[in-house]
Amino acid sequence: MVSKVNSREKILQTASRLFQLQGYHGTGLNQIIKESGLPKGSLYHHFPNGKEELAIEAVQYTSKFIEENLQKLMNEKEGPVEAIQAFIRDTASQFDNLEDIKGIPVGLLASETALISEPLRNACMQAFKNWQMIIAKKLIQNGYEKEEATKKGLLVNSMIGGGIMHSLTSKDKTPLLVIMEVIPLLIEKKG
Template sequence: MDTKLNSRDKILQTASRLFQLQGYHATGMNQIISESGLPKGSIYHHFPQGKELLAIEAVHFTSSFIERKLLTIMEEISDPVEAIQAFIKDTSSQFDSPESIEGIPVGLLASETALISEPLRLACIQAFSKWEKIIADKLIQNGEKDEHALKMGMLINSMIGGGIMQSITRKDKAPLIVVMETIPQILKTKG
């Protein structure tokens, strides 16, 4: 992510990374303050409603980052299979240095908070839906029917999310590489 950030975005970047890697409950406000390098007053100035609002904004921050990356790759590569594979490969490259992972989808946060925070659950659904639609739009441009493309967008996003969870757990990008290698078989037939 961008290294020239204002204090609000620096807090969001730090919180996003920590929520994605540690989860909501394991990430405390003091850790976010410490790792962002900003004074304690900054976090409460920008997020006076506390941790839940910060987590929702962190989901939006991560979602926008992923959207920009996905759209850029989808625009640069005309073939949808190659474009999706390029996005997965780019995502998997973060696991070459797990300590610097950022901008990975919000699956851990979603699974941990979906039953306890309706606002967080809705923010995660919104993020997932945006990513799925970007993938579906690319497939539609290639001649897929709308309904099938939307299903494929959801399936591919789910596979990427699962690959990320396994890659985090294993501290290895191999699960994402398997997902990437499977994309041609998943998309070989039009619905």
């Protein structure tokens, strides 16, 4: 028997991947159950309020994965340009095998559900803000004023999100690599 923690995690992993690849409306609970390999009762035990609750938690799960990876790169790289480029390079590398995509895109769920589900919209908005602020914090640590860092964080995060959409559409990482190349033009050295 699968433990409570493991079954919940397995459902979240499966749901996150399917929502990323197929969107909210294209992913059914029966498919999540089937692909997770768990009994139907597990899904309803962990997510008694159904698909919307599961999608919100999947966004939070994906967001946490991205936040941890982004923060790790921000801590490892000295400058913000190098850190942002490393994150984009890592994100782009996922397009080498589309079946293994992890952590992208929350944007698909956001664009699909923002006007029909306020709780899902809020979860996506919070994810975007968290990523933006990790970038902004790195810029502040490197001499940017808070307001400018916040704007640049929004710009970079939006560019990455747009690059992900272009890369998904073309099934090619080139759009993300182009964005990676122009980061030095957006982020000047301070100090």
